[in-house]
Amino acid sequence: MAGFVGLFGLGLLIYVVIFQPIQHTTAVAEGVTRELFSGIIALEILYALLVTIIFQKWAGISTFDGGLKAGAIIGLLLGLCTGLWLYSTTTLYDHNIVWWHGLTWAIRFGVAGGLIGWVLGR
Numbered sequence: 001m002a003g004f005v006g007l008f009g010l011g012l013l014i015y016v017v018i019f020q021p022i023q024h025t026t027a028v029a030e031g032v033t034r035e036l037f038s039g040i041i042a043l044e045i046l047y048a049l050l051v052t053i054i055f056q057k058w059a060g061i062s063t064f065d066g067g068l069k070a071g072a073i074i075g076l077l078l079g080l081c082t083g084l085w086l087y088s089t090t091t092l093y094d095h096n097i098v099w100w101h102g103l104t105w106a107i108r109f110g111v112a113g114g115l116i117g118w119v120l121g122r
Contacts, residue, residue, distance in 0.1 A: 002119045003048030005007065006112030007039065014104050046080075052116050062121035064114040071113015073104045079105025 025051040051071060061070055085102030086093050 001048075002115035003051055004110040005047050006115045007044040007047055007108050010108040010111055012042065013042070014108065021105075027033025047109075048112060048116065051113055052120070055113070055116055056120055061113075061117045064118040064121075067117020068110050068114035071116070072110030074107035074113065076102050078109070087099070 051074060054074070055067060055070065061067050079101035080098060082105070083098035086101070086118060087095055087097050
């Protein structure tokens with residue numbers, strides 16, 4: 001639950017509240033996206049579950065600091081992959097989307113990973 005709160009809360013803050021105008025200026029085509037919060041909630045729960053399983057079963061991470069570092073690395077890699085995928089398979093974004101996703105995912109997953117590590121250590 002802590003990982004979901006971190007991922008969803010920061011995603012909402014970063015993508016909707018703070019940087020929504022910037023995201024729309026990098027899109028090549030306007031008005032072709034849709035927002036389905038149920039889908040977003042489901043994917044954030046699945047990402048949090050994935051990180052929790054990695055930390056608990058394989059990495060043995062049980063501190064905020066350890067979770068922050070590992071979560072940021074996981075987020076960076078997943079974000080870069082997602083950015084490359086969007087850039088390579090659509091005409092909606094320019095090359096900046098790769099770096100944007102890498103950075104924002106590293107931040108989100110870092111905080112969520114820290115929260116997950118903290119909860120696992122309690």
